[in-house]
Amino acid sequence: MEKWFLTMKKADFQEIAGRFHISPITARLIRNKDLTTMEEIDAYLNGTISDLYDGMLMKDMDRAIEILSEKIREKQKIRVIGDYDIDGINATYILQEGLVRLGAEVDTDIPDRIRDGYGLNRLLIDRAISDGVDTVITCDNGIAAKEEIAYGKKLGLTVVVTDHHEVPFTEVEGEKQYQLPPADAVIDPKRVDCPYPFDGLCGAGVAYKLVEALTEAMGEDSTDLDDLMENVAIATIGDVMDLVDENRIFVRQGLEMLKRTKNLGLRALMECTNIPKDGINPYHIGFILGPCLNASGRLDTAKRALELLEAKELREAMVLAEDLKVLNDSRKELTEKGVKEAMDQIEASELKQDKVLVVYLPECHESIAGIIAGRIREHYSRPTLVLTKAETGVKGSGRSIEAYDMFTELNRCRDLFLKFGGHKMAAGVSLPEENVEILRKRLNENCILSWEDMAERIHIDMKLPFAYINEDLIREFSLLAPFGKGNTRPLFAEKNLRVYYPQIVGKNQNVLKFQVQDPAGNRMEAIYFGEAKKCLEYIQRKQEMAFTFYPSINEYNGRRTIQLTVVNYQ
Template sequence: MERWFITMKKADFNQIAEKYHISPILARLIRNRDVIGEEAIDLYLNGTIADLCDGMLMRDMDRAVEILVEKIREEKRIRVIGDYDIDGVNATYILQRGLTELGADVDTDIPDRIRDGYGLNIDLIDRALDDGIDTIITCDNGIAAADEIAYGKKNGLTVIVTDHHQVPFIEEDGEREYLLPPADAVVDPHQPGCDYPFKGLCGAAVAYKLIEALCNVMQRDPEDLDDLMENVAIATVGDVMDLNGENRIFVKQGLEMLKRTKNPGLKALIECTGVDVERLNAYHIGFVIGPCINASGRLDTAKRALELLNAKTRREAVMLAEDLKALNDSRKEMTERGVEEAVQMIESTSLKGDHVLVVYLPDCHESIAGIIAGRIRERYYRPVFVLTKAEDGVKGSGRSIEAYDMYENMTKCRELFTKYGGHKLAAGLSLKEENVDLFRKRINELENLSEEDLQMKVSIDMRLPFPYITENLVEELELLEPFGKGNTKPLFAERNLRVISPRIFGKNRNVLKCRLQDEQGNQMEAVYFGDVQACLQAMEEHPVMSFTYYPSVNEYMGRRTLQLTIVNYLPVQP
């Protein structure tokens, strides 16, 4: 069951509207996104690259730059070690390309998801030592690799960590002791004592800041590497970072650059996935282009995605892009099968009564456990862990709901894991097979979720009667883009709407179309893309309903019509 509520945040909307030449509707939407005060509103509406903070404000950035300047001058061999997801691959590419252009002798290594697991490990360090590497730079990992880094240092390596994950800590009597790795420099905005004002950067953005700082110190124009912002944008959206503050600027600017990208690999990927480049937005990165980049790390090796970014010729780029698309298509099929199996298990066992779902699918490919967990969370609105059989024991991924801090709860039973990590809304873990049932039992004993916590909350921006919906408003709403986590698409609602001639159509019969009429007789065209059968049945049983929606302009055969995309619906009880 859903709980709908209207966000009622106070401000002088007329004054804001007048000052920034926007409508009071837009002023209210901006306030609902917790953008408060003139400086913040101005940054939100008009922020540009010039508003990004200086990377040198990050703790240890000066130290990292100093080390690298020296290593480049001495022609020492540098290796970038990234991660196998979209953020790690783009961060690796940013460091590799930036350092190469600054004259460094640099190569890369990315762990294999299944063989190596996440982050730095002893094998990767041994490989670097065998190859005569002098300096390792991590990106999108490293903050939790204290033992591995100590091993590298003992064997004579210089190690620089760039990361954006939380710093591990031990807590005793309410006091936290943070465990920083013994690297030569640690650049991570989350570490204690870091004065960098914006903490929400992804790994690729931290890598970009390092390259920018290095350019400035080596008296090279950082603008020569501005195009790397498209990689920051892809990583920020793909790693589901909040699209506020600096991230909003990175994604806004990066998307514009991506529309005209000179990178043969990205160009080929946009073409082969059929994205209309003029309309390219954050949605396409999150759901079309991003999953193809991620698929290589899931089902093959992330080095394939890095090869795509490094492709020099169009022929090579097209071949690699088509490979990644094919990998992602097979990942989708595997995901559907996994979701079906998980639902069947929940519906037919005692799992259904658990507040925290722990689903063990031994035969599922471990790399898609997180995607399946996300889909199950959407369906049941509960925290979900999906576990799979791995080479040595069991591995899993978790996805959480707003009211449940996954990492904190896992920390309370950390003795059950051989390895774990993550944050409030997502986590990864490894454990012995004999601990699976015990984990399910313990994690459910630890939770204190109320029935209310387990109800999906639908946060509505405002009631928007039909006469207010105009082409001008639709155009103005574009000022709020890019949409995503932390800057959600506006959601409007209206009640007591009569449904007129609902019908399902489309090649895959996956679109519902109808007209909606308000109490004053105003009508609007509407479409719905969810579970269309269930929606149609509800409409036939309840001709008067309440809806949440987002307005857009539908262009068809040169005709422009206003149209609502229905998001949620509730029958109005007579």
């Protein structure tokens, strides 16, 4: 079920076009991104590293710098404790690399997904104490580790938290009471008392801000850290953060740096996965490079992905990269099996009537629960939690839809959990097995969304007659890149279209190629990726169609043609 919406933001498109030397069509696309002033549009089109905000604006940054600069001077042992996903791995690397360059005595620890679970726990703290660690810095975790940090403090640890997740809260008479952990410094732009202008950074972005501010405070040149923006870009895309504001600058800059990266591990991984270095884009990171880094934390240990980033010999890097690729191939097979099992369970039970899907797959590998939840969410357009049997109780991951704030809704059920955390669109939980059915019922009883609210919303930028589409316009659209969450590729629509010569192609029979003609007789090549057979059957029943699409230039055997990639059809 889809609902199509045409975006109709108003502005003087001719003035914007003239000011920035772009077409009125591109000016309309920019205005659709809720950019209203000329300053905002200029920052969007022309933002550079120099426009990044000062990390010192973050609450507790001054305290963290004071603590860490003293620990570095005193040669105290510092340990970075990260997380096992793409954001946590890159954040760990950024902190370690930044601290090493300042002469710190630093090492790292990343929890094991199965044995340790997410974030800080007593085992990690005990390990740090027995290894003679003086100071722990968390990254991409820690904001919810109130009891664990209190335990570490009691044992004499100094603790600095860097995180980007929501601050846990309890509701008392409708008012949120936030609960910060008792660390020596808590750096998280999501803190309500943090004056930092942008709260959408990933964990690696927050880590970068800390090492940048620390480097400057210790009298060193922070531009020496610019290469670490590659890791911020990878984490920002991989953790599906909105590509707006600072994130847009980090990703655009980081992608350019990746084309000539000196990091042997990243070079090896791009090579063995056939990513074109000169043309690397968010798709390559989100769907090829990122899943390989994530696969280590899912099926093995995330320390292997960290070793890849740290590799100093090309041969070592190539071996590690190949290992990660093999792990990711194995993860894909497990995912397909899990998705099928989840869909079979939904279709054969009363789950199909639920607005919030809670699917329990006891035998599923817990590391792929989030990926399966994402796939189920896409298929049914409903918030989804996939739960699996763990060593103790049940663990799981959730993926949400635009209209449903998953973190807030889970917070209303917090008495059912042993542990939970996350944000509006995704979450992780652990709970006793006997609470699984109670959770499912309570989430659905609490859900006030109508089925109409839950329909997938397709936001169309504008109607675009075929006569306006040419190579110059398509090239101009690249000014809006990089595309991703929060800065989606422009989506156009046309109706009353006739389809000619439809043909299913591709080894998986999931590509439909055809020609499409508008009422004025203009004809274009088109391609559709997805359920090609279903699309073809629909086309064969209809005289005229409406499509959403984006245009691109297709080069094949030296021939250049304009091709429309169809996204939705009616």
